[in-house]
Amino acid sequence: MYLKGFELFVFAALCVLIYIGINLAKRKPPYVRVFPALEHIDEAVGRAAEMGRPVHYSTGVGGLHDEWAPVTTAGLAIMGEVAKACGKYSVPMRYSTVLAYLVPIAEDLIKFGYDTAGHVELYNPDMVVYAGEEQRALMSAMMGYIMREKPAVNMLFGATKYETINFLGTGAIVGCMQFGGTPRLYYLPVMLATCDYCLLGEEVYAAGAAVTREPSQLGSIKGIDYFKLLVVGLMMISLALALAGSNLWGQLVKM
């Protein structure tokens, strides 16, 4: 038995600050920066309706059983909103995944989205496409699909790996309107170059909350910001200790 005291302190501080943020927001919703990627979902789906082409969505190869669970959850939350918009404009949607347990979840989400928009009759279980459990299978299926069907909108939110380049590259050639978001650093420039609107880094997590527009969810973003101020404070303490030539910080972290 041991106790990672400093880490526990940081973790607890974050949890408490998020909780405080949520509770404060119930009284007065905070200001949250506008995410262009979320604001334009409706417009993009509307464009798809005009063109009579489908909307394609994917969360990449990250799943719930591995360390990408939080970002996959955020991606699924955004997908729910996209499904609502698709229901509103009566646009068919397609979700591709390589993880079998996401199939029922995605089916429920899409059905729920179409139902909320009052067009449950448009929902079809074939909207969720499973391509086996491997990344390359997903890549080949997606490239073929985009080249054949030419969806009007191509969206990729989640823990994406190499397939980012294949998806968005094919989409760029075909001329889809593209949306992307990932916390994974080395796909960020790819998204920046090929997407019309993208969410960089932690914006994906925040967008998962912001998309609901609920005060309590927005409050959690406020909590994150409080914590970041704390982080900057801790960095300044570390800096002051370094400037003073002390190695106290190293001992503190190991506490």
Added chain:
Amino acid sequence: MSLILKRREIPIAIFALVSLLLLADYFTGAWPAVSREIIGWAIILWMFSYVLGVTSLFRYHLTRIQKHSQYWAYSAVLIACVFVYLFSGLLGGVGGISGIPASKAFNDFLWLNVLAPLQTGILSYVGFYMYTIFFRGARTRSWDVGIMMVVTVILMLNVAPIGVAIWPGFGPLGDWLNGVINTGAYRGIMIGVGVGLIAVWVRAMLGYERAFLGELSGGAQ
């Protein structure tokens, strides 16, 4: 009874219990055996879940074959491939039980000489599409994209052996950009990403984030 079991609080409670057990082990080293077992469950559960996807995929392709819709023949190829690979593998031996060597050899051939080059071919599009990105995406629409493109070019000359031959300065300049600017900015991104994912966990614990249960997120009920 079944009404209580159907409540969405139960899966959320299971989720909370499991992740708290893991975290308790992480922070204090308590019950390492329990957390190891639970981590092992995830893999077993994941493999059990394959059936869900396979049912969905077979339904999709079998309907296509049945209806003779466009490209139905390819669906037939796909289904045939699944069975050929699976049965040749099973006959060749599975779970430590040895089988027919010829079947195993055929299975290895499918994997090494058909699937491996095919999937390398699919993966190699990441190389081709990099040029699409340079060609289509690398347009200086604003000042910030301009910064990105200039740095990109410097780093490309730093990475390729020929860059240093053109001008030796590309070596130290690229290394400085990589080691200092990049490391600094990346720390900021990393802190943000770490905080963001913990925030999703907290929201899920409080019942706000329920997308993983197939429900649209909303207030706690």
Added chain:
Amino acid sequence: MGAKVALGAFPLADRLVFLLFIILMAIPILRPIGLPIPVTDVTRKSFKLMDSLKQGDVLVMCFEQDMGTYYSGAPPDEAGLKHAFLLAKQRGVKVILFGTSTAGSKVYIDAVLIDTEEFWKPLKYGEDWVNFGWLPGFETAMAGFARDVQGTCKVDVNGKRVEELPMMKNIKTLNDITGIWYSTNTNPDMLPRQWSPLEWKGLKWSICQTLFASVPWIMPYVDKGSITSYVADQRGAGEYEMLLGKLGMGATFMDAQSIGHLYGIALIIIANIYYLYTRATKKSASKEK
């Protein structure tokens, strides 16, 4: 225009970009130019770390690769494997091989072993080196390996139980391991998270063999010491082969890489000139209106 209509909606310009790329890459492959390879400090550091292994030290080589990334993973991994097997023969270093990310890692290990056959042929399997193939679970398997080696590596690739392998007898946790060569084609985060030399006192160092693109990703870890050093991709392979004195695949790739990068820069410049030109003409057209 004729060709464009016949070819469908796929713009001709994109196809020309691909065609030119294939042609440019084929030239150095058919006729190597032979540009020199400058050795960087970090590869030299990795080489020295590997070279510091002594009698009885245990080296873990974990391959998070599959056949899809054979061409970026195999050149450096083979250089490292050759070095490890040479050390096993000369100094009695013990080598453990496995992969955790995908089942493809087993086949990948088989493939690199075929390429390095002359180096492991003189060694005794089970005493000098072992191969566990694929330990399923990725990060969870890595976490399991660190805490309980015997429990995670139950059977090796030939179906032998771990108790039957003499060299595994005294290896219980990560503290019994001296160095790690961790080769990954995706995400290097797992290495510092699970196998950090800062956390495991017995573990002296870890080398991450990674894609060149992941170098910025792992730099912060290298700064902090949770990854000791790295070998990057085909370029690292070329350098490592120079240091080892056994030239292989890595060196042959480098000419093509140089041309590929110059081509990329040329495309960026052309794309920007075209973009600025069209914007200028659009502006002047709107002014005339």
Added chain:
Amino acid sequence: MEWYIAVIEAVVMLFAWSLLYKENPFYRLGEHLCIGLYLGYTLYMGIDVLLKRVFIPLATGRGTISLVLAMILGLFFYTRYVKPVAFLGRWSTGVLMGVGSGVAVMGAIKPMIVGQLEQGNWFAPGMTGFNNFVMTVATVSSIAYFLFTYKPVGWLGYVSTLGRAILMACFGVTLGTFLLSNIGFPIGMLMKLTVTPGSYVSLLAVAVIAYDVLAGRKRVSTK
């Protein structure tokens, strides 16, 4: 290697590459081969691992309560096909999500947050001091850019703009270093496609494309 194996490899590689020209039957064949074989492979590996980890231990009496629980939770997934008990599948998803996010949070605290807080001395000798200063500025300003609930006005606006500039430089570094590993794949494959017998297959492919282009021209002119 036997020559016919090399030919098969070259042919399937070119199936995959044919999409570079356009969407065509060869690519479709390659695509469905890829998905089908991979699925067969996944199922095979799944059965293999489940046998080794669950069924054989249970059958030979080496099973534990934990294994039985895992198996029951795994079977809960299939309740989706039985409407009245379909909710049980969510319990298994809860476990998966619990493990996944637990591992994620565990992995986030130390390397992603606590490990990144330490700052170097600005007045260290030589370039190190200056570099430490730049790193601190880069980290703080990029954190400032990601503050979502404060309006970027006044001094925060300047810091946040600096943060965006530094982030763009960071992305430039990533994109610039990304190319090397990515074009390694096509280069490696070209090595196979330019030696015999792969080169004959490549020539055949070129001939097919040339025929298609010419035939396409003819179709257009007759229209």
